Amino acid sequence: MLRWIIGLCSAMLLAITVGCGGGDDPPKNVVQVANNDSRFSILAEAVQAAGLTDTLTAPGPITVFAPTNDAFSALLGELGVTKDQLLTNKSLLTAVLKYHVVSGQIQSGAIPLGKPINPVGGGFFKIDKIGTRLVVTDGRNRTSNIIQADIAASNGVIHAIDKVLLPADKTIVQTAIANPDFSILVEAVTAAGLVDTLNAPGPYTVFAPTNAAFASLLTELGVTKEQLLANTLLLTKVLTYHVVPDLVLKASVPLNTPIKTVEGETFTVGPTLAITDQRGRQSNIVGTDVLSSNGVIHVLDKVILPAP
Numbered sequence: 001m002l003r004w005i006i007g008l009c010s011a012m013l014l015a016i017t018v019g020c021g022g023g024d025d026p027p028k029n030v031v032q033v034a035n036n037d038s039r040f041s042i043l044a045e046a047v048q049a050a051g052l053t054d055t056l057t058a059p060g061p062i063t064v065f066a067p068t069n070d071a072f073s074a075l076l077g078e079l080g081v082t083k084d085q086l087l088t089n090k091s092l093l094t095a096v097l098k099y100h101v102v103s104g105q106i107q108s109g110a111i112p113l114g115k116p117i118n119p120v121g122g123g124f125f126k127i128d129k130i131g132t133r134l135v136v137t138d139g140r141n142r143t144s145n146i147i148q149a150d151i152a153a154s155n156g157v158i159h160a161i162d163k164v165l166l167p168a169d170k171t172i173v174q175t176a177i178a179n180p181d182f183s184i185l186v187e188a189v190t191a192a193g194l195v196d197t198l199n200a201p202g203p204y205t206v207f208a209p210t211n212a213a214f215a216s217l218l219t220e221l222g223v224t225k226e227q228l229l230a231n232t233l234l235l236t237k238v239l240t241y242h243v244v245p246d247l248v249l250k251a252s253v254p255l256n257t258p259i260k261t262v263e264g265e266t267f268t269v270g271p272t273l274a275i276t277d278q279r280g281r282q283s284n285i286v287g288t289d290v291l292s293s294n295g296v297i298h299v300l301d302k303v304i305l306p307a308p
Helices: 002-019 030-035 038-049 053-057 069-079 083-088 090-098 172-177 180-191 195-199 211-221 225-230 232-240
Strands: 062-067 101-103 126-130 133-137 143-153 156-161 204-209 266-269 274-276 282-292 295-300
Touching: 030 038, 030 053, 030 062, 030 143, 030 156, 038 053, 038 062, 038 069, 038 083, 038 090, 062 069, 062 143, 069 083, 083 090, 172 180, 172 195, 172 204, 172 282, 172 295, 180 195, 180 204, 180 211, 180 225, 180 232, 204 211, 204 282, 211 225, 225 232
Parallel strands: 062 156, 204 295
Antiparallel strands: 062 101, 126 133, 133 143, 143 156, 266 274, 274 282, 282 295
C-alpha cells in the first residue's frame, strides 16, 4: 500500500510539473540562439549595432546564414577595417547582415541548389552541393561553406557559414572590365553603345565570348578588329544575340529548347552546354555563373551569330 501511495504521489507531482512547463526552456528565436552560442558573438553584436534585433525576433519564419566569429575575423582582414569600424558603419553593416537573411524557413534538404536565392536586403546568391559540402557563392563570386545546417529557432532556422557573404558591387559591364579575358568584349560593347543597357537593373544573362573567341571570329569573317568595331550595325546585332533578358543560372538553362535573346532570334543549348546558333555553328559554355549585381555571365569559347 505504501509503495502504491508513493507511486501515486510521484505521478501527481510529475503531472503538476509538466502542466507548469517543467524544466524545459521555451523555444529561442534566431537572436537568442545567436546570443547563446559563443561562435556567433560577433554576429550578435553586429545585429544589435545595425538595429536589426526586432526584425530578427519577429515571428518570421526566416532563414539566417550565420557567419561565425572566425568568418567575421576573416572579413575584417579582407576589408582592412577593425571590428569597431565595421560595427559603426551602419549602412554597410545593415546591407551585409540583410544579405544573410531569407524570408521563409529553408531547411538544408530544401535548398534550391544552383538557383538564385533572394535575401531580404536585395540581390541574390546561390548554393551548390559540391561533394558533401553545401557551398554558397555570393554576389562578388566569393564562396562560403555551410558548416552546420538546420539549427532550429522558434522563428526559423539557422545555417552556420565559415565566411561572411557580401552583396554584388559590380554590374555585368564592370565585372567584364575586371576580367582581362573580356577586354575585346568590353571594347565591342562600348563601340556598339550598349554600356548603359548592360549597366541597367536587368536582370540579364550574358553569354560572353573570350578574347580568343573574338580572335577566331575575326579570322572567320576575314576582317580586322577595327573593321568589326566600326560596323556598329553588325556589332549591335551580334552582341544583343548574346544577351537574354532574364536571370538564367546554369541550373536553370533550358536544354534543347530555343532561348530567345534581346536581338530577337534564338539559340539552343545542348546537354553538354554546347550552344547551336542560327547558322548551325557551335560554341561551348566553358565557364558558368559569374554573378553580378544585375545578372549573370556565362563564358563562351566562340562568338555565336544570328541568322545572316
